[in-house]
Amino acid sequence: MSAPTPAPRKDRKVLGRLSLPERTFVTDALRAETVGGVLLLLAAIAALIWANALPGSYDAVRDHHIGPAALGLDLSVEHWAADGLLAVFFFVAGIELKRELVAGDLRDPRAAALPVVAALSGMVVPALVYTLVNVVGGGATDGWAVPTATDIAFALAVLAVIGTSLPGALRAFLLTLAVVDDLFAILVIAVFFTDDLNFAALGGAVAGLVLFWLLLRRGVRGWYLYVPLALAIWALMYNSGIHATIAGVAMGLMLRCTTRTDEEHSPGERIEHLVRPVSAGLAVPLFALFSAGVVVSGGALGAVFTQPETLGVVLGLVVGKAVGIFGGTWLAARFTRASLSDDLAWPDVFAVATLAGIGFTVSLLIGELAFDGDPRLTDEVKAAVLTGSLIAAVLATVLLKVRNAKYRALCEDEERDEDLDGIPDIYEQDNPAYHLRMAEIYERRAAEHRRLAEVTGGAGEEHTGPA
Known part of the structure; x- marks a missing residue:
């Protein structure tokens, strides 16, 4: 007697429809990031105009030192923006990462594998x-990390400017x-750009983080406790030799991002909601204002494509990002026997991978760290980051516009709420109560149509279904 034939294995779909809570979170997060991205774009343009129209004024403001020297914090304005304001950005990034790990897509190893x-x-x-x-061109390999970053805010600003709405799965x-x-x-x-360590300051920062964690664990509330403590941790981390933004990440990761029975939102979500506008609307744009100001000339732009350090940055962002993300996604799907969502095609993934080549904020930061002590090369690498991000944005615009009609239709399906209950209809299609409500709505519309026909004396077509 032969063994029964096993049922065919059903392929797992990737980049499919999000769950309703995840969709709501992604929509809210990206809305704030889009506004911040537009401000970031404006700040970068302002920096370029300022640096090229009034270079002396720009340099004077950027290099002006301020802060208590006794605490080791007599820093330039540019330094405050990079080490201070970006700590707020990385604090939000830490909360986002914690949430993804405990409540988002990264919680499930199978779902986390692909991203x-x-x-x-x-x-x-x-x-x-x-x-x-x-290596081939005989340049400095110190800047290998510059083209590895993706700037989500800048990418979303590009989407907002070109008027393209990505489906929820691609946005997530x-x-x-x-x-x-x-x-x-x-x-x-943390690993590659740490200076000589000051163990006393590092020990103080660690002690501060332990106190921060204990206060959170005991449920102690009060911004007047946490804000001074956070500033002290940041200052100690800065003086320890480890980049000060690590303090922001560490504190963000300590926040609880799961809800309890009596909570609608976790503490992490509430704090992220309060701090994200400060990060996206103030911290990151100010960093861009004092970091993106490079003098642009025909010779400088030409050098971007002739020097190995700058050419490597441009090709890394434009080619490396697109090939890496697309190839990694395809391989992950291939070796986990998953198939792409029926609503999408692989060119959509490639377009998003190209958009990820916009590596503005963190790329500028790493460029400053990698070539610290060489102002000329630092400015040239910044110009390369701007150039590579611009090329990636233009290519992504072309690729996304080709499919814009398809994206618009998918977004309309995701947003449609015929019964006006605040829940998109696509999430209720398997709910019998939803179909009953829709039948009542259609019957009410048909009755209104008949009354209108009687008043106007017209026969009128009976409306029995959705428009």
């Missing part, structure tokens, strides 16, 4: 491209990519 592999590939391949260009994929990308960027900064 993690895609993000890792999207960092490794640009680093390899940069290194190869500089882009956001998760950026979160994982930020995690590895943090590790790169």
